[in-house]
Amino acid sequence: MLRFLIPVFLAVGAACFASPAMAQSDGGSRWAIVVHGGAGVIERGAMTPEREAEYRGAMAAALARGEAVLDSDGSALDAIEAVIHGLEDDPMFNSGRGAVFTAAGRNELDASIMDGATLNAGAVAGVTQVRHPISLARAVMDNSRHVMLQGEGAETFAREQGLEIVPAAWFFTERRWAAMERSLGAMGLAIPPRPDGVPAPAEVDHGELERDAREHRFGTVGVVALDRAGNIAAGTSTGGTTAKRWGRVGDSPIIGAGTYANNASCGVSATGTGEYFIRLTVASRICALVELQGLSLQAAADQVIQDELTAMEGDGGIVALTPGGEIAWSFNTPGMYRARQNEGGDAVVAIYGDED
C-alpha cells in the first residue's frame, strides 16, 4: 500500500502544504491549542459531504474541549487529556474506540504525553483494555518512576491506578475490521477470528471502505497546548497502523519521535508512518532546530517534514506550538485533519492541503 501511495504523495509534493506561521505577538500568557486527527490521502471530492461535516464537527468539538480547560486557567496537560479523551471515544479516529486492528485481530494502543515545563513524560505501548490510553500515559508520568510501559505490565499499572478498563470489544468497529481483512488479503495472510463479544459480522459500506483505502486515513490524534502559565504540553494517541505485526510499535508513544514538548522551544505531535518518524526523531528535531538554530517554528517544521521526511519517502505531518503562541502545521500528504485556536481568536478547522 505504502509503495503504491508514495508516488501519489510525491506527485502532489509541489502542492504540499505548509501553512504560514500564525504568530501571536503578545507573549505566552494567552492560551493556544492545535489538534490533529491524522494525515493521509484525503482529497476533496473523495469524501461524502456528510463524512466531511462529521470530521469538521469532531475537530471543532475537540478545540472546544481544550478551550474549556485553558480558558478557565487549566493546565496544558489537562487540556491535552480532555481533548484526547473525546477523540479516543470517537470511532472515526484511529485511537481508543475505532483503532485499527493488528494482523492478529487485536487493538493494540499506544499513547504519550510530555510536559514542556519539566520535561517529564509518560508513554504506553500495546495496551488492549484501557479506555483512555492518554490518561495511562499521564499516570505513568505523574505516578511512576518510569517513562514508558508496555503490554501486560502497563495494563496492571492501569488497574492499580484505577483507570477505566473496558473489554477489548469496546474498541471494535466493523469498518476497521474490514480494513484489516483487506490488508491481510493483499498480503496473503490468514484472517484471524473475530474478537470475543463483538456483534456478528455486519454489512460494511464498501464505498466507504474503498474511500478509506484510497484516502489512506491514518486517524491518529494529537494535541499541543499552551496554557496561561506559559507552559507547553503535547500528547498523541493511536492504534498504530492497520495489520501491524509482531508487537510493532510506531512513533506515537516514543518521546522525541511522535511527541515532544519543551518550554525552551516548542511542542510537537506527529502523525504518519511511524517507522520514518522514529528514524528522523521528528518531534524533537523540529524543537531542536527552533532552539539551537533559531529557525522559526514553521521553517523548522517544513525543513523536517517537507524536506527531510519527504526525502526519506516517509509520509505524514505534525502540529506544533511555541511558548509565544505561534502555531504551525506541516504535512506532505494531500490532507490532514487539523484545527487550531489562539485565545481571543477564531477557531480554524481544516482538512485538505489547500486550506488555511
Ligand code: ASP
Ligand atoms: N504514527 C502512527 C504509527 O505509526 C500512525 C499514524 O499516525 O497514523 O503508529
